[in-house]
Amino acid sequence: MSKLTIKLLLSLSLAVSVLLTVPSFADSQARVVRLSDVQGDVQVDRDLGQGYEKAFLNLPITQGTKLQSSKDGRAEVEFEDGSTLRLTPGTVIDFPQLSLRDSGAKISTVHLQEGTAYLKFAGTKDDEFTFTFGREKLSLNHIVRLRLGMADTKATLSVLSGDVQVEGEAGKSVVGKNHSVTFDLAETDRYTVANGVEPGLYDAWDKQQDQYYKQYAGNSSSSYSPYSYGTADLNYYGSFMNAPGYGTIWQPYFAGAGWDPFMNGAWAFSPGYGYGWVSGYPWGWTPYHSGSWLFLPPYGWVWQPGGSWAAWNAPRVIRPPVHFMAPQAPTGSGRGTVLVNRGPVPILMGRSSNQLEITNNSGGLGIPRGGVRNLGQLSRTVQQKGFVEARVHTAPVGVNWWRSGYSAPAGARRGGSAPSISSGRSISSHSSAGHPTTHR
Numbered sequence: 001m002s003k004l005t006i007k008l009l010l011s012l013s014l015a016v017s018v019l020l021t022v023p024s025f026a027d028s029q030a031r032v033v034r035l036s037d038v039q040g041d042v043q044v045d046r047d048l049g050q051g052y053e054k055a056f057l058n059l060p061i062t063q064g065t066k067l068q069s070s071k072d073g074r075a076e077v078e079f080e081d082g083s084t085l086r087l088t089p090g091t092v093i094d095f096p097q098l099s100l101r102d103s104g105a106k107i108s109t110v111h112l113q114e115g116t117a118y119l120k121f122a123g124t125k126d127d128e129f130t131f132t133f134g135r136e137k138l139s140l141n142h143i144v145r146l147r148l149g150m151a152d153t154k155a156t157l158s159v160l161s162g163d164v165q166v167e168g169e170a171g172k173s174v175v176g177k178n179h180s181v182t183f184d185l186a187e188t189d190r191y192t193v194a195n196g197v198e199p200g201l202y203d204a205w206d207k208q209q210d211q212y213y214k215q216y217a218g219n220s221s222s223s224y225s226p227y228s229y230g231t232a233d234l235n236y237y238g239s240f241m242n243a244p245g246y247g248t249i250w251q252p253y254f255a256g257a258g259w260d261p262f263m264n265g266a267w268a269f270s271p272g273y274g275y276g277w278v279s280g281y282p283w284g285w286t287p288y289h290s291g292s293w294l295f296l297p298p299y300g301w302v303w304q305p306g307g308s309w310a311a312w313n314a315p316r317v318i319r320p321p322v323h324f325m326a327p328q329a330p331t332g333s334g335r336g337t338v339l340v341n342r343g344p345v346p347i348l349m350g351r352s353s354n355q356l357e358i359t360n361n362s363g364g365l366g367i368p369r370g371g372v373r374n375l376g377q378l379s380r381t382v383q384q385k386g387f388v389e390a391r392v393h394t395a396p397v398g399v400n401w402w403r404s405g406y407s408a409p410a411g412a413r414r415g416g417s418a419p420s421i422s423s424g425r426s427i428s429s430h431s432s433a434g435h436p437t438t439h440r
Contacts, residue, residue: 032060036078041070091115116149136168153186230285237283253379263343
């Protein structure tokens with residue numbers, strides 16, 4: 001056996017063993033849902049006894065988690081059936097229950113502590129979704145879109161489509177489409193019903209995000225996952241193709257020859273399960289919870305759908321190139337977040353927030369969802385030139401989308417390493433050279 005063959009086998013064995021060392025939720029009653037969008041300053045309390053830390057894209061949300069958006073922060077949580085919960089600035093949400101019944105039905109309870117949230121419930125059969133606020137409870141069992149806001153001692157429920165049953169100290173009632181209910185939380189939740197829905201400050205943003213899902217979630221090339229979350233991002237940020245001998249494969253745009261699927265991400269700790277890999281890429285949900293990553297000349301790194309769903313640990317890696325080294329999960333008793341930043345980040349052009357330079361090997365990192373048209377065409381241009389300048393046309397007014405997950409430092413140079421997330425406590429990352437650094 002040649003030295004090259006032995007080295008290849010050792011690399012493959014190491015990659016597979018490292019990525020399979022993290023325990024999986026697969027056979028438990030626990031569930032994870034996806035933190036599918038982060039804009040501005042958003043904090044998360046992952047029930048580790050450490051309080052709030054900076055939230056980042058694709059972080060799994062588990063039972064007991066709390067999310068808090070600052071005055072310039074917004075966030076979105078995506079559930080398995082494609083239901084979405086969106087947090088506007090100054091909103092606090094917690095998840096008292098995310099579990100499964102023995103029948104497989106999903107039970108979700110979300111509690112709004114303060115602020116305003118938009119909920120689009122897909123109405124999946126047999127699933128139970130409860131939205132609570134104050135002493136009130138909304139029981140959802142079919143498709144509905146609503147906006148719920150709390151301020152001081154008042155709460156306002158606006159039903160944008162469908163209808164919803166409200167239950168509280170003042171009794172039960174059904175609120176229909178284009179109706180609003182205002183609750184006086186200081187007066188035994190006494191409420192008044194009004195025809196019509198007053199415009200909300202973030203209605204346009206909510207509508208914009210819904211349009212993104214409508215445009216891209218329905219363009220799936222095949223049934224590659226038991227769940228629908230993450231589908232829109234796969235269709236926007238990459239393309240499916242057929243590889244002889246392998247069947248359907250998917251590859252992100254802007255993935256050059258030097259790119260690998262673990263260049264940007266983090267190891268995040270979960271109580272009871274240890275560290276799990278969280279991808280830093282905007283499309284990085286489904287390809288890191290099912291299927292396999294493999295290196296196929298002349299395509300490069302591609303994702304092959306298939307296999308069972310792994311809620312926490314990273315997927316299999318097969319056929320890696322000879323010198324590929326998968327990121328290794330942290331060891332020891334720490335519960336922090338360990339970042340891995342080895343890839344180039346996009347560059348904002350000058351002082352304009354709507355001009356973006358996209359480099360080769362970026363894998364779509366830093367491109368806001370739906371924010372740049374014709375990504376496939378731009379990706380081909382990048383392969384020829386090494387970079388391309390593009391206009392961002394859907395960045396929400398008043399929010400710096402650049403701070404989504406990983407942010408670029410002022411004066412960043414093309415091809416530089418992405419900076420680390422700072423949460424006020426010790427966090428370590430790995431530079432492009434692979435050496436750990438610590439940030440406090």
